Amino acid sequence: MIQFSGVSKYYDKEIIFKNISFTIEKGDLVYVTGPSGVGKTTLLKLIYCAELPDEGHINVAGWDLKKLRQGTIPYLRRNIGVVFQDFRLLPNKTVFDNIALTLKIQDMHPKEIKENVDEVLKNIRLKHKSYLFPLQLSGGEQQRVVIARAIVSRPSVLLADEPTGNLDSDTSAAIMKLFKDINAKGATVLIATHNETLFQGSGRRTIHLRDSQIEKETIG
Amino acid sequence: MRTLVYSLQTAFKSLWHEKWINFLTILSIGTSLLILSAFVGVTLNADSVLKRWAKSFGLVVYLDNTLNRKAEDRLKDFFQQDPDVLEVKYISKDRAIRELHEILGTNASILEELEGNPLPSSFELRLRRELLKPEIVKRKAGEIKQINGVEDVQYGEKWLSSLNTLSKAMKIIAAFLGCAIFTAVIFISYNTIKIFFFARRHEIETLKLLGATRSFIRLPFLIEGLFIGIFGGIISCLALFGVQSLIVYKGADILPSIRAIIVSLPVQAYILVPLAGAFMSLIGSFIAVGKIKY
Numbered sequence A: 001m002i003q004f005s006g007v008s009k010y011y012d013k014e015i016i017f018k019n020i021s022f023t024i025e026k027g028d029l030v031y032v033t034g035p036s037g038v039g040k041t042t043l044l045k046l047i048y049c050a051e052l053p054d055e056g057h058i059n060v061a062g063w064d065l066k067k068l069r070q071g072t073i074p075y076l077r078r079n080i081g082v083v084f085q086d087f088r089l090l091p092n093k094t095v096f097d098n099i100a101l102t103l104k105i106q107d108m109h110p111k112e113i114k115e116n117v118d119e120v121l122k123n124i125r126l127k128h129k130s131y132l133f134p135l136q137l138s139g140g141e142q143q144r145v146v147i148a149r150a151i152v153s154r155p156s157v158l159l160a161d162e163p164t165g166n167l168d169s170d171t172s173a174a175i176m177k178l179f180k181d182i183n184a185k186g187a188t189v190l191i192a193t194h195n196e197t198l199f200q201g202s203g204r205r206t207i208h209l210r211d212s213q214i215e216k217e218t219i220g
Numbered sequence B: 001m002r003t004l005v006y007s008l009q010t011a012f013k014s015l016w017h018e019k020w021i022n023f024l025t026i027l028s029i030g031t032s033l034l035i036l037s038a039f040v041g042v043t044l045n046a047d048s049v050l051k052r053w054a055k056s057f058g059l060v061v062y063l064d065n066t067l068n069r070k071a072e073d074r075l076k077d078f079f080q081q082d083p084d085v086l087e088v089k090y091i092s093k094d095r096a097i098r099e100l101h102e103i104l105g106t107n108a109s110i111l112e113e114l115e116g117n118p119l120p121s122s123f124e125l126r127l128r129r130e131l132l133k134p135e136i137v138k139r140k141a142g143e144i145k146q147i148n149g150v151e152d153v154q155y156g157e158k159w160l161s162s163l164n165t166l167s168k169a170m171k172i173i174a175a176f177l178g179c180a181i182f183t184a185v186i187f188i189s190y191n192t193i194k195i196f197f198f199a200r201r202h203e204i205e206t207l208k209l210l211g212a213t214r215s216f217i218r219l220p221f222l223i224e225g226l227f228i229g230i231f232g233g234i235i236s237c238l239a240l241f242g243v244q245s246l247i248v249y250k251g252a253d254i255l256p257s258i259r260a261i262i263v264s265l266p267v268q269a270y271i272l273v274p275l276a277g278a279f280m281s282l283i284g285s286f287i288a289v290g291k292i293k294y
């Protein structure tokens, strides 16, 4: 589903990745970890085409990202749900509208949009706050809205960047259960985190990044 | 289709949300279009005045005093068959002297000093309107002068050439003004849409990351530009209608026949001006959103 082969990435002169390769199969749930600033967010950006690799090839859901035309990028992104580390919620839209936006972009019928959004709102237990604006929510609540927006369109790939950064352990556990359910329904899930409790004892594959390289892979 | 609905909603929300910028933009576009259509109105009126004058424009052909009645009739036939001539009016020497009498009034006694009638008979020729250009009229007059039995040809040469210069000048000014205002309106809406785009760049970035296509992102801006142009056009139409009504209303005190004289813009103009505004504004918006890239 996601394949990196010989990928290098530089920002100006700073080396982020040097010749890294790995493959994530369809239906996997994989963690990416490593110290702050190692490039976890950059790795996800490479997958949803917000950054391009300087060397090597990336293949996502059958698309060779190097050969992707500008006009095709939106259609790639519709297959990828992203939980952004910096949230990227629109402050002038309500919780409901923020989540609905993903589906509006995909030209879904308003009635279906309402059904789908209501369902995820129930899953993240924020139905009662659907008409508030992002800034009227707590950090953890905002994080749950971002997660809801990423999963509402049932993407085949889900990228979650530090999805439990603002959550207490109970809510974290609930969210992780949500990811596992989505994964069980066939979605490929990639979670970037430095919260070791997420992957330790999970029995899932974990990619450890350090010094522009994949340091090791473990089964948590 | 649903994208269109979404874009319309977004556009109208933005129109309302940024109502002051939009209001000023619409006002600027309206003013620009008003200047243009007012000038077109003035040109139309001037043109109608010119037409009126041109109708009464004639060549006066003075005949040789020795010509007999038969020869004069032959000449009349000749002019009537000329395709360039619309109308031939014969003024006999008797009538000419009678008219002179009337003009002189109490001073007519000076005519009694004269022996016989020194005035020649004449024809007044009205030419086709298309021929009322200084060079053509001059050539025509020259040709007629060559005809046997024609003593002299007179016409308002200076008057005709200044009339022509005036009408040419107005057309050139209209063209220039049209271009200038076309550019101005494009620039005004370009600027406004650019500001909106810049203000919403973070939102646009997010939309892109969520999988929005270029057209999904651009359409609201284009629609907003379109409506700004239409509203600008409507405002200028209202103002124009107001100004025109005022001129007719106030002018009626000074010149009662003004209602009949003044040429108002045709009804189509009230549709055409908003359409023109929409078109120009849309071009500006297109240029403004042209830089939205992935």
Ligand SMILES: Nc1ncnc2c1ncn2[C@@H]1O[C@H](COP(=O)(O)OP(=O)(O)OP(=O)(O)O)[C@@H](O)[C@H]1O
Pocket (backbone or CB within 6 Å): A011, A012, A016, A035, A036, A037, A038, A039, A040, A041, A042, A043, A085, A194
């Ligand atoms: N657009 C950019 N231009 C220049 N440098 C950048 C850019 N984005 C990220 N970097 C640099 O790349 C490095 C990796 O950033 P990245 O956000 O991927 O780290 P991370 O592993 O996600 O860190 P964290 O755990 O703190 O989120 C950092 O040193 C950062 O300064």
Ligand SMILES: [Mg+2]
Pocket (backbone or CB within 6 Å): A040, A041, A042, A085, A161
């Ligand atoms: Mg990060």
